[in-house]
Amino acid sequence: MDAITSKAGQAPAAGARPVPMKKVLLVDDHALFSQGLAGLIRQEGLAESVVIASTVEGASDLLVRQDDFQLILLDIALQGETGLALLPRLASHREPPPVVIISSSEDEATVRAAQAAGASGFLAKSAGRSALVSMVRSVSRGERYFPGGNDPVAPGLSLTxxxxxxxxxxxxxxxxxxxxxxxxxxxxxxxxxxxxxxxxxxxxxxxxxxxxxxxxxxx
CATH class of the missing domain: 1.10.10.10 (Winged helix-like DNA-binding domain superfamily/Winged helix DNA-binding domain)
Structure with missing residues (x-):
């Protein structure tokens, strides 16, 4: 079974900061990392529910059946298709959720590829809790989140x-x-x-x- 759903076990305390997102899709094929990240997202009060898929195909199926995801966290280095292959498939969705690339590759080329593919942000897997919180809160406000700001991919770049x-x-x-x-x-x-x-x-x-x-x- 490709999808795992993880939900927060307790309701927020009275007066607590509202959860930025109801439901997040995490696409990563490393079980320990994905389950740990899902738990961290819940601990930090960033989302009520995190659904995990391990492949692009599994994620695509979930997006067809469930249209209430507010964020997709997507690893590039997946078994089979590269994670970036999911982005073109979102074009068929009326209101596709923003996609943030999570990757162990932190080089500039990978970040630029994420930008060029239409991702809303990039978060290195080596990032800490504060970066995760900043990213989710930025994207929930409709902002982009990339290392070094939101500069254009490259001057004069005319590739699709x-x-x-x-x-x-x-x-x-x-x-x-x-x-x-x-x-x-x-x-x-x-x-x-x-x-x-x-x-x-x-x-x-x-x-x-x-x-x-x-x-x-x-x-």
């Missing part, structure tokens, strides 16, 4: 979010077949995105592409 996803995986050394599997795209679509990226950068191969993208601050 999906092209940025492809570029990030390309920079990690993924072959086309693995990119297809991670993003749930056909090989033709991946090749089309790569051609568009190469054209934007004026390069002719993968190595030149990654090197120039890094030099321009896209990665």
């Amino acid at each position: 979010p999906r092209q940025m996803d492809v570029l990030l995986l390309l920079a990690q050394g993924f072959p086309n077949k693995r990119i297809c599997q991670s993003l749930n795209l056909t090989e033709h679509t991946v090749k089309t995105h790569l051609k568009a990226i190469f054209t934007q950068l004026g390069v002719h191969n993968r190595t030149e592409c990654v090197n120039l993208a890094r030099a321009r601050g896209w990665l």
